[in-house]
Structures are given as C-alpha cells and as structure tokens.
Amino acid sequence: MDHPAGSPRHLSRRSLMATGVLAAGAVGVAAPTLGNPFAGTPAQAAGATRRITIYAEQLPGGLFGYGLAPGQATVPGPVLEMYEGDTLEITLVNTTTQRLSIHPHGVDYSTDSDGSPLNASFNNPGETRTYVWRSREMFLASGRRFMPGSAGYWHYHDHAMGTDHGTAGVAKGLYGALIVRRRGDILPDKQFTVVFHDMMINNRMAPNTPMFEANLGQRVEWIAIGHGNLFHTFHLHAHRWADNRTGMLEGPADPSHVIDNKDLNPGSSFGFQVLAGEGVGPGAWMYHCHVQTHSDGGMAGIFLVRNADGSMPPGAEEAIHRFQGHTHQQHG
Numbered sequence: 244m245d246h247p248a249g250s251p252r253h254l255s256r257r258s259l260m261a262t263g264v265l266a267a268g269a270v271g272v273a274a275p276t277l278g279n280p281f282a283g284t285p286a287q288a289a290g291a292t293r294r295i296t297i298y299a300e301q302l303p304g305g306l307f308g309y310g311l312a313p314g315q316a317t318v319p320g321p322v323l324e325m326y327e328g329d330t331l332e333i334t335l336v337n338t339t340t341q342r343l344s345i346h347p348h349g350v351d352y353s354t355d356s357d358g359s360p361l362n363a364s365f366n367n368p369g370e371t372r373t374y375v376w377r378s379r380e381m382f383l384a385s386g387r388r389f390m391p392g393s394a395g396y397w398h399y400h401d402h403a404m405g406t407d408h409g410t411a412g413v414a415k416g417l418y419g420a421l422i423v424r425r426r427g428d429i430l431p432d433k434q435f436t437v438v439f440h441d442m443m444i445n446n447r448m449a450p451n452t453p454m455f456e457a458n459l460g461q462r463v464e465w466i467a468i469g470h471g472n473l474f475h476t477f478h479l480h481a482h483r484w485a486d487n488r489t490g491m492l493e494g495p496a497d498p499s500h501v502i503d504n505k506d507l508n509p510g511s512s513f514g515f516q517v518l519a520g521e522g523v524g525p526g527a528w529m530y531h532c533h534v535q536t537h538s539d540g541g542m543a544g545i546f547l548v549r550n551a552d553g554s555m556p557p558g559a560e561e562a563i564h565r566f567q568g569h570t571h572q573q574h575g
C-alpha cells in the first residue's frame with residue numbers, strides 16, 4: 244500500500260470514497276472553518292428516514308420484550324439496523340401496565356427522544372410515543388481530524404421501568420441490538436444477539452441458553468451486549484475476529500488485534516462477523532462467559548455449525564446432549 248508522503252492512510256481518496264464521505268460532500272471543502280468543529284457536518288438530513296413501530300409487551304415468566312408486530316415481542320428484542328446518515332423514527336407502543344421507554348446507544352437524539360424520566364421522555368402505561376434516532380457519517384473537522392461517524396455495533400434498552408434508569412426493564416428483558424452500518428459494509432447471512440446479563444444469557448441459563456445454528460461457511464454476525472451488575476468476558480470457541488469496528492481485517496497490514504475473547508461489561512457492546520467453522524470444520528462449538536464462576540453457573544451456550552448441506556456433523560448430537568446433561572445442576 245503506498246500513500247503519498249505526509250498523507251495518513253485514512254485520508255486516501257479511495258478509502259474516503261469507499262466510506263461514502265466524498266459522496267456526502269463533507270470533504271469537498273479544503274479548509275474547514277477553524278473554531279467550528281461542525282464545519283464539515285455531513286449531509287445528515289440527506290439520509291433516508293425509516294419509520295417503524297415497536298410494541299413493548301409483557302411476556303410469560305415475568306419477562307418483557309420489544310417486538311416489531313403485536314404479539315411478537317422477544318428477549319432480546321429485534322435487531323434494529325440503519326446506515327450512517329439515516330434516521331430511524333420509532334413509534335413505541337406500550338401495551339403494558341408499566342412505565343417504560345426505549346433508549347439507544349451510539350446514535351444522536353434530542354432530549355425528548357432520550358427515553359429517560361430525567362427528560363420526561365418515556366411511555367406511560369398504554370401510551371404511544373415516537374422516538375427519533377439520527378446517525379451521521381464520519382466527517383473532516385478542523386485540524387485534519389475526522390469526527391467519528393455512528394457506525395458500530397450498539398444496543399438499545401428500556402430506561403424507565405422500575406427506576407429512572409430502567410433497572411427493572413433491563414432485568415426483565417427490554418433490550419436489543421442496534422447496528423449502524425457504513426455504506427459498503429458486508430452483510431451477514433445470519434445474526435445472533437448475545438446479551439450477558441447478570442448470571443444469564445438473553446435472560447436464560449444453561450442448558451436453556453440459546454443454541455445458535457449456521458451451516459459451514461455461512462457468514463455469521465454476532466452482536467454481544469452487556470447488562471446488569473457483573474463484569475463478563477465473551478469467548479467463542481474455535482473462531483477469531485479482529486478487535487475493530489467490523490471484526491474483519493482490512494488488509495495484510497491492518498494492525499487490529501485478533502482475539503477470541505473480549506470484555507463485555509454492563510452497557511458495552513461489540514460485534515463481529517465470522518465464517519462458521521472456517522478452518523476448524525463443523526461441530527458443536529461453545530460460546531460462554533470466561534469468568535469461571537459464571538460459565539460454571541450457567542453462562543454458556545452452543546454455536547452449532549452444521550455441515551454445508553445442513554446435516555448434522557458427527558459427534559454434534561452427543562455434544563449437545565452432554566451440554567444439556569452436565570450443566571443443569573446449578574439451578575432449579
């Protein structure tokens with residue numbers, strides 16, 4: 244890779260075009276006005292606005308969930324996605340008898356879309372309210388510095404049930420993944436949301452934790468989110484990813500660390516893509532919290548990589564039975 248002397252590699256025209264910054268007109272101005280950090284503000288308003296309705300519902304077992312249609316709430320809620328520069332307008336229908344809201348990480352919003360009681364931004368029982376989440380592209384600010392865009396693996400959650408921080412809502416399942424993509428990002432074949440929350444995964448404990456399935460070679464996107472009061476580490480067996488925005492290396496000289504284990508503390512999130520079973524083959528692979536008392540206590544699950552034709556690989560059935568048999572004594 245050769246770059247002109249004095250030109251940081253991220254300033255190359257090619258990479259700017261790849262990220263759509265040029266298209267947004269943000270870098271057309273040679274010298275952004277000093278003193279105004281938003282001189283190069285990208286064409287945020289030029290992005291698309293997408294309107295969705297989300298239903299907050301009470302679920303069996305004392306849980307609550309978000310869903311995209313009545314009667315379809317899940318824990319975690321649906322994966323919400325947008326492209327940098329776009330706006331997501333969410334009409335939240337509160338079908339429950341509890342005060343609740345939806346509060347995002349990683350995107351821009353006004354105080355009235357904050358989702359917090361502090362800003363009187365929540366749904367009373369039975370109330371419908373609209374929240375607006377905006378996103379932006381990376382842009383060149385003064386001093387040849389780039390202000391970050393919104394792209395990332397983020398998340399959303401309740402911020403009003405039980406306490407002013409939504410502690411009860413989060414505890415009962417009102418959370419989900421939010422992905423802001425950069426134009427040109429590679430889209431996955433499958434998506435798995437994994438929420439480490441107190442001693443649970445997606446509010447379940449082993450052996451009832453989710454079993455995620457893919458066929459050999461499928462591009463699988465993991466979105467990992469932390470909640471609750473404990474620190475966790477997310478570990479995936481037999482697969483590795485780059486510790487950067489996408490989980491992929493952008494070239495042979497990409498300095499990103501390659502990892503297979505990452506801190507997943509309350510409020511934090513990350514995501515990555517892997518090719519299922521790449522280099523290791525199909526099988527029942529484990530994912531789990533690597534805090535030993537947590538994995539022993541039920542924070543573990545199975546990533547079942549089937550054969551490319553969807554059939555079960557040798558040994559996988561037995562491994563699943565083993566998993567179901569030897570971890571159920573910790574809880575009733």
Ligand SMILES: [Cu+2]
Pocket residue numbers: 439473474475476532533534537538542
């Ligand atoms: Cu843990």
